[in-house]
Amino acid sequence: MNYFELFALPSSFDLNVNELRAKYLELQRAVHPDKFANASERERLLAVQTTAQINDGFAVLKTPINRAEHLLALAGIELAHEHQTIKDPMFLMEQMELREALEEIPSCDDPEQAIIDFGQQIDRHISGFEQQFLGLFTAGDELSLNTCADNVRKLKFMLKLATEARELEERLFGF
């Protein structure tokens, strides 16, 4: 399913999230199961299924990483459930360093500040990869698309680090 088509939006990474949200709410108003409370069983089921699709489409398009993966899937590069590894030694080295930094946070002088700094560092990496993806995907040739795919794989690593940082925060500060 092409979610850009479902929302009648151009297939682009650089998507106007406000416009997406507006279309999402319009679609919800039209098909939400609450509009079919008195309809037949079949129509109610259809409403649940259609709304589920719209919700999924919104969740995919609103998050940059999922949007990127969806764009690649539409271009014929399926990243879900793949077992491809990253062969970029620089990136892997950087990952190791970031991991070490994360592990050291609990034992440093001001863990609360350290975790905030770490989060910001990860965020900078993430937006860097997103910027790159935008340029490369617009180019659209095979080489660029393959680099885009690599980009998404790297983004996943970064997001995983971000999640672990949040979990650490939860353990350290009790929330």
Add this chain to the structure above:
Amino acid sequence: MALLQISEPGQSTAPHQHRLAAGIDLGTTNSLVASVRSGEAIILHDSNGVGSIPSIVHYGENGVSVGLEAKAYAISDAVNTVASVKRFMGRTLDDITASHKELPYNLSASKNGLVTIETRTGVVNPIQVSSEILKPLIELAKSTLAGELDGVVITVPAYFDDAQRQGTKDAAELLGVKVFRLLNEPTAAAIAYGLDNDQEGIIAVYDLGGGTFDISILRLNKGVFEVLATGGDSALGGDDIDQVVSDWIIEQSGYDGEHSPALQREIMLLACRAKESLSLQDSTELTLNLPCGNDWHGQLSREVFDSLIQPIVKRTLMACRRAVRDAEIKTCDILKVVMVGGSTRVPLVREKVGQYFEQQPLTSIDPDKVVAIGAAIQADILAGNKPDSDMLLLDVLPLSLGLETMGGLTEKVITRNTTIPVAKAQEFTTFKDGQTAMALHILQGERELVEDCRSLARFELRGIPPMAAGAAHIRVTFQVDADGLLSVSAMEKSSGVQTSIEVKPSFGLTDNEVASMIKDSMTYAKDDMEARMLAEEKVEASRVHEGLASALQDDAHLLSGDEKSQIEQAMAQLASAHAGDDLKLIKEAIALCDTASQDFASRRMDQSIRQALSGQSVDNI
């Protein structure tokens, strides 16, 4: 039953009828019913002017009583007087004995381990007890609105899991009442509050009731109530406050004799009264009549009380922090904090919540009524009484759903705070060569280990063609509807042989238990099962007929002449089946209508989507 009216093809159907609908707040401590009358949602009062009933059921020698009448037996016949049953909903006997030290009941377990209560009139389960509480509320709605109800909206804590939701819905369905929707309590409060104030922006609803705690973060915008995140604890509330105060009383009194059910009840009631008076004064006097003949006198100050309940308040604030983070907002983004539930009257709760959110929480609206009011507003809309309403509720799944995988681990299929309805599929494979069946275990919760999550259902997928380990592709689809209720289907797809199964995790009651519950239910003592099924099928037939008639009136242009006449024929057959009393014929006619209109329904849905997307700009949202 009156004959069903049918208009000529192409002509308008009957004028719009006002449908009767009600919203019910089925609370741990008190329950109430509200309805929209002359455009305004109001709490319904009985002939004595009472607007809410204690959620207590007494199984007496001369029958069952509910509410105030039942409460009178709370001490004298504690074993047969069930209070706070909401805390038992969807729970096993082990859950209950682990979390409640002393309860004045004789508890037992159903075949699947669910908690049941032994009363003098026999063993009852929490669904049946809840059904008894709903009965007078529904009767009150019927008599006040003067007619049969088309449907109700029942509120549930946002943090209720699938088993607790299903149990609540079943309690209403035992009475033969159509449940339009299960509505999350904080969302209901937001409706009552938001529509009243025409508010826009992000609000937090802090709902601490008698037995449950919810925190919901919502974005309100032009009639859209979008839940960003929800959190809570479905076993944390005023009852827990009473419990810590009771423990303190026992400790202070030095009593170490036997705790009879009556004494337990008495201490709990004393603790509850002390809590209530400490909301108004700084200190309260306590007197307890002990069985040894010596009375105990004591004093509880606000200061000591606050220190006793501090851990409870802290637990709620931790849930708030998590919800704020899940919503991906900061506390300073929150415009207002709305307080709901009787336990938000406790001064320490107000103080701490205010500190955490850095603002004075709103306590101006009656925390006991706001949920029922919100439910009534939604019931009115769902009944179809407000076709022009632009209200839209986008709620979320409170707890992640997943499956057990090898090694006793949970694989999440849908994560918490996903907007519902939602459908997600995930693929799994076989573990051994030649494996032809697979046991699927469905779980709800955030923890990694299966034993830490709630088990919702188990089912087996059979008929997988023998293949090497890892070669089969089993696609498991989870679908959650707008009530937050789950259905699961599984399919083996690699070999082209498809096996599919549909499961409705039903709180672990066996089919026989469900059937005997319906038989036992007092409402149908006179009628037999078949009469009830016939009546229900006739209602469904009218619904299908009415729905098709109005669909044809609006969208006949989507059909070819042949297709249209096929649907009309099916409708005619349905009308004649409806006029008779043959259950089988009615079912067949409904199925025929369903098949004939299958393509029509999806074309109409596509058309709605196209219309929604055309000719609208960002500005008018």
